[in-house]
Amino acid sequence: MKTKGAERGAFDFRRLINREDNIGQLLLITAAVFVVMAALSPEKFLRFYNFESISFVFPELGLLSIAIMVAMLTGGIDLSIIGIANLAGVLAGVLFHRLAPGASASLGLNAVAGGIALALAVGVVAGALNGFLIAKLRITPILATLGTSQVYSGLALVMTGGPAIVGFPAGWNFIGNGKVAGVAAPFLIFLVLAAGVSFILSRTAFGAKLMLIGANPKAAVFAGLDTERVVFQSYVLTGVLASVAGLILSGRTNAAKSDYGASYLLEAVLIAVLGGTNPAGGRGTVLGVSIAVLALMLLSSGFQILRFSNFLIDFIWGGFLLLVIAINVMRNRR
């Protein structure tokens, strides 16, 4: 079974691609998407405005994808990231409405700072609860986060009673809509956090332990690693990244709701896998995930410009996921 591909001996072009490092392949896919879209609709796709709007939408999905990747590094998954993101946005919105009932949109920077602190605290607490259930109580990540995702979005629903919370302060909206030196503010936040996570994963003891636990959990235990603590911390990190995504999302749309961005979960999983993350653990890079987000952003903006139905875009995302999985399997069988 394992040697089937080798027996066939076809597909020589695969040797061109370095298997260990799929960044090259990803860049190739991204460039291909770019060229095809640019060829199909040059006057619309190549406009500056198109790329600018991508740089505003990119960060929230990018952060959620990195969050999922961090969970996947230990062979887990976090299905509650959307719930965490929405709960962070909703709680901040509730805080603003409590601080200035009826005039929340005119609140100053102090209130915004308080909102940010609250949103990040949601990420820490929610991530810690996930980590506690998974690392300490040893519940399977899928089931634990399935349960907590219900609790988090449920709490957001209880807070809002259904409709979206609107009227965020201007300072808050700047996080999602503003520009710093001509560059989208959310994009800058993404760059800083992506660089930070990349540093943590590749240059710190915590990152090395995380990779080791994912690659071989038994060996990690025998090597004397405190698996419980590292896994716990990884879910806190995931939670914080998700809460920042929620902060940016609510800032960009000036609204927070309990069921925003439900389709982001599938997309984040897809991007993480596409970006070379091994869902069984032990492998994944921030760079790979970031390029994958870019590829899919270009793809979906291209399809939107070509006036594809949104539902068919869902189909394409799903089909793309299965295709990428299939390609990875073919390559690994060699």
Add this chain to the structure above:
Amino acid sequence: MTLSLLRRPEAIVAVALLLAMVIIGLVNPAFWSLDNQFGLLRSNVVIGIMALGVLLVMISGGIDVSFPAFAVAAMYLTVKGMVQFNYTGVALPFVAATLIGLILGAFNAFCIRAFRMIPLIVTLGTASVVRGLLLGLVGTSTINVDKMPPQLIDFGKTDIVNLTLADGSRYGLTAMILIYAALALAVHLALRYTMIGRSLYAFGGAPEAAARVGFDTRKTLLFAYCAAGALAGFAGLLHSSMIWLANPRDFVGFELDVIAAVVLGGASIFGGKGSVLGTLLGVFLLVMIKNSLIIMHIDTTWQQVVVGLVIIAATTLTAWRDRMRVA
């Protein structure tokens, strides 16, 4: 004897169920009215039939989040076809819906087997593909009661018993509960007494060992996902005949409830464990908790939180139990 009975995983669910019933009954005695009980049983049918399929997948050590998409595809395509051709029968459409589910399930099994990919990610992908195709190519508009084939509605209306309330309004116990019971019995017998059923437990417990002792594991996997798809397709059409409309966006997020119910029923996500009896109890417990919030005067916005907490409690209990076994 009594001790070994209590040790069975179903016992925990049964005790939890009885406890919850007593508490809800104390808060509002209306819970015990036949009217309410019949309503609860009715709400069990569709989610229960889907849960039987998920049970099979989970015993085999997998997970399936695509069955609601399959159910909605089978339902919408079948009803649309019936309307298109003015078809008046009922049996054939149910066969068609089951087959649609079965074929889609086979696709799941193929992807999981051929790509050796985690079932969660494969089924996330297939769910998105099926929902996207259905809404993008087939249609987005709900088929309402005035367009629905009347035979289908009549079928869904069939009652076993019919009673009249004091105020003159009538209520009954739906006959669909018999279909649910028959399917549950069939799955139970298949798991208990057939080679393919035993191979599910063997494969879920230890895939390599199952292959070595000679089980055709490809067939096992195919059976689990096809059965899950087929049951979902059937349940999808049954659902539309019971609520008198076919909505192509139905069942969004339904997978969480069904998986929660199956886990409540004692099935292990690692495979090799789970029973039909436990699943029936788990489904009843979940449906009862969800539907009784109103009776207990709790705002329905809390529903999601309560379901989440129930999942966490149940999984904590099973994780703890599994560790005790090992220790």
